[in-house]
Amino acid sequence: MRITNPKDFWAGTLYIFFGTGAVLIARSYPFGSATRMGPGYFPTILGVILALLGLLSLFRAFRSDGDPLGSIAWRPLLAITGGTALFGFLLPHAGLPLALFVLIFLSAAISENFKFGWRPALALMLLIAFCVIVFVKLLGVPLPLVGTWFAGLV
């Protein structure tokens, strides 16, 4: 037995993980009966279906040919998802302008075309200014301009 279709293999694994996960968690909710479906009824059905699809996909992984998984784009993946999460963390603590600076710089820095220069720096400043003026001042989104870390300084 050899995995000839790795993409199907991982998709199947994913379906089985989420399917059985849904069924297991749904066990703690009242199942009810068909006449009076409890909160556990529908998730259990769906979880079973997803797990079955996963089995089918696993089966296919050994039977059909498929492309290899290919390399994982770690740099963009980490910078974009990690950068976004970091923005979420910094926003209340460091304030919007600083959090934006980190997010923009971090995400831009992974581009192959990234260079230091006055044009990118200007674009960065303009984008921060735009966000502060449009979202905070004009639209009134309650984004903190000064975070809790600097609250004593202002």
Added chain:
Amino acid sequence: MELLSHLFLGFETALSLTNLAYCFIGVLLGTGIGVLPGLGPLATISILLPITFGLPPVSSLIMLAGIYYGAQYGGSTTAILVNLPGESASVVTVLDGYQMARKGRAGVALATSAIGSFFAGTVATVIIVLFAPPLTEVALKFGPADYFSLMVLGLVASIVLAHGSLLHALGMVVLGLILGIVGTDVNSGITRFTFGFPEVADGINFVIIAMGIFGLGEIIANLQNESIRSVLGSRITGLMPTREDWRKMAAPILRGTALGSILGILPGGGAMLASFASYALEKKVSRTPEEFGNGAIAGVAGPESANNAGAQTSFIPMLTLGIPSNPVMALMIGALVIQGIQPGPSVIIEQPALFWGLIVSMWVGNLMLLVLNLPLIGLWVKLISVPYHFLYPAILVFCAIGVFSLSNTTFDIYLMALFGLVGYILRKIDCEPAPLLLGFILGPMMEEYLRRALLLSRGDPSVLVTEPVSAAMLVAALGLLILVAAPAARKARQEAFREEEA
């Protein structure tokens, strides 16, 4: 004339100064974001959704619709000028549109696309006016079992017509249905799958999923194979098609409109399938098929009309049945629910101003597109030439702030980052994530209809096959699945989507 009074109400609503303004802003923003390479209508609408939430329901939906066809048109502009389809529906526009542009006829190609889209939009609006009300009457007679089966049919059809593996499309739908369960159960008050986070007690906001999977996910995917695109440098001149061009585009526009209008109504259909089908048709009926791929005007006129007609008529199942026929409509339904309106046949009765106002505004929006885009082409070209490495940090910032503004909590930003990761993984293993969104939106409705159907039948699941309407839907769904799983149909399906891979 009941129809006339309805239309009058529609014009009154759509032509109010505020709504005209929102329609205009929507079309403008939609086109502006839509022309940016790598941003299709789905990503464009997800990014712009939070702006509309503060508006009254009618204005918000009118603006969203404007964003939708603006984005659609923006995608075509990018396809013609950059040889890069912004979205799946304009994949075939690239084939001949870019060739026309290379021959110095970019202006004519853009004008053809605008004229075709406007004509198709006008016809599709009339079709909605004629067919939506009777369909609503039928839909009002549906029981819970019928609705449940209708949704099953809708989901199955969208799977069949989606490209990529059937199995994984099915998997994505079921995964979406499970995600839709997250939150408080309306009947028992028990919170499900929240892992103790009070922030998701009301369910996950669909904007977070859409932005994470389609916004962030697409940025990561684009960065993996980053390249510098060349935009046509020359100035665009000669917008006006010649007499010869008019003659050549008339029939394709008519055929494209007819094809698109029909395919748009089908669940799972919509713009993409329509444009592929139209291109194939034009190539087949043309007396000079060798011109296709070398800048045939029919290859632009047909698919562009078809995709706009399809985009428009896909509003019919959304407005009358409350069922999304494609992921963009799923977003529209989500937006309606946020506005406190339960989509379905009752909308036309309870919210006539919304229903008719939206329909009339579609036509107004199409007119705006025509009037707006031809003079503004210079501006769009400038926008297209913004390099991607300046663009994506800005997109990221707007996604992050947009998601925060939904309920002013940083939790949603973390959740979006998580869905960005999910989106990347799914793309990596060839699971096209669009059906997930359909499942997510339909999940809670399906559970509720199933619960009611079983309650009425005292727990007998056979009600789904003994109610004639419900049975017919399920048989159709099963038939579709068998048909597609059959080897012959499988080949035809691959054939139909082949142009895209080429």
